[in-house]
Amino acid sequence: MFVGSALTGYLTPRVGMKITVTAGMVGGTAALALLTRVDAASSYGDFVLPLVILGLAIGLALSPCTDAIMGAFPEAELGVGGAVNDTSLELGGSLGIAILGSVLAGSYSSHLSDATTGSKLPASALSQAQDSVGAGYAVARGIGDKARHLGEQAAQAGSTEQAARLKVQSGQLADGARQMADAVGSAFADSVAHTSLVGAVVLGVGTVLVGVLLPRKEAAVREVEQEQEQEQEQEQEQGQGRKQEEEELVDSEAR
Numbered sequence: 432m433f434v435g436s437a438l439t440g441y442l443t444p445r446v447g448m449k450i451t452v453t454a455g456m457v458g459g460t461a462a463l464a465l466l467t468r469v470d471a472a473s474s475y476g477d478f479v480l481p482l483v484i485l486g487l488a489i490g491l492a493l494s495p496c497t498d499a500i501m502g503a504f505p506e507a508e509l510g511v512g513g514a515v516n517d518t519s520l521e522l523g524g525s526l527g528i529a530i531l532g533s534v535l536a537g538s539y540s541s542h543l544s545d546a547t548t549g550s551k552l553p554a555s556a557l558s559q560a561q562d563s564v565g566a567g568y569a570v571a572r573g574i575g576d577k578a579r580h581l582g583e584q585a586a587q588a589g590s591t592e593q594a595a596r597l598k599v600q601s602g603q604l605a606d607g608a609r610q611m612a613d614a615v616g617s618a619f620a621d622s623v624a625h626t627s628l629v630g631a632v633v634l635g636v637g638t639v640l641v642g643v644l645l646p647r648k649e650a651a652v653r654e655v656e657q658e659q660e661q662e663q664e665q666e667q668e669q670g671q672g673r674k675q676e677e678e679e680l681v682d683s684e685a686r
Contacts, residue, residue: 432486432487432489432490433490434486434487434490435455435486435487435488435489435490435491435494436490436491436493436494437490438487438490438491439451439490439491439494439495442454442491443494443495443498448495448498448499448645449641449642449645449646451491451492451495452491452492452495452496452641452645453638453641453642453645454491455487455488455489455490455491455492455493456488456492456634456637456638456641457488457638458484458485458487458488458491459484459485459488459489459492459634459638460631460634460635460638461484461488462481462482462484462485462488463481463485463627463628463630463631463634464627464628464631465480465481465484466478466481466623466624466627467624467625467627467628467631468624469620469623469624469627470617470620470621470624471613471616471617471620473620493520497516500512500515500516500519501513501516505662531626531629531630534625534626534629535622535623535625535626536563536622538621538622538625538626539561539563539564539618539619539621539622540561540562542617542618542621542622543560543561543567543614543615543618544557544561546614546617546618547560547611547614550607550610551603551607552570552574552607552611556570556573556574557570560611560615564615564619567611567612567614567615567618567619568612568615570611571608571609571611571612571615572608574604574607574608574611575604575605575608577604578601578602578603578604578605578607578608579601579605581597581598581600581601581604582597582598582601584597585597585598585601
């Protein structure tokens, strides 16, 4: 992100604010599109490239937008411009996290429910596992601990029949623990891919709107300059009017 922000100082004066911001948003869309390929077999390395691209893209898009917002306000209202900029960033970030977080949670719960359909695990355990990824792995660990406990009881059983029964139960629970852990990992990976797809679509639509509606830097500068010239002309006219009134007042007093 810092690198992307630094690059805007070189790119914006040469290619313009519109192209720089649009390029950043295109990069962000591409990064989220790459994250849709995540699956249960993905490693940390699979996230490096998309996140690097996303950081650069955010830097490219945000810095010129901040300059544009501040440049649209006259010097006397720069405080208002800063407040608008900060409010927009905080509100957008909060809404984005809330919406995408809800999509992620709902998608995870749905995928895990599908993956555990027909499972012999208690309904309470399945419901707890659907609350979050951490809860899902906690359920899997709990089942595994119970399987080990039954295995220890089988080793200490007084009869061969009892030991065999406990071993069967222990093996079934151990298989259930592995299946639960695999289901949780797969559901989370699928939910990340689904959430990334939603984010990519939203950001893609925003990219199109920015590409169409955002004026070039030169046009924005001209508008600001025209507004400043109009304000200066109005001030000059008001000053001339006051000066003329003062001269008329002096003449009337002299008579």
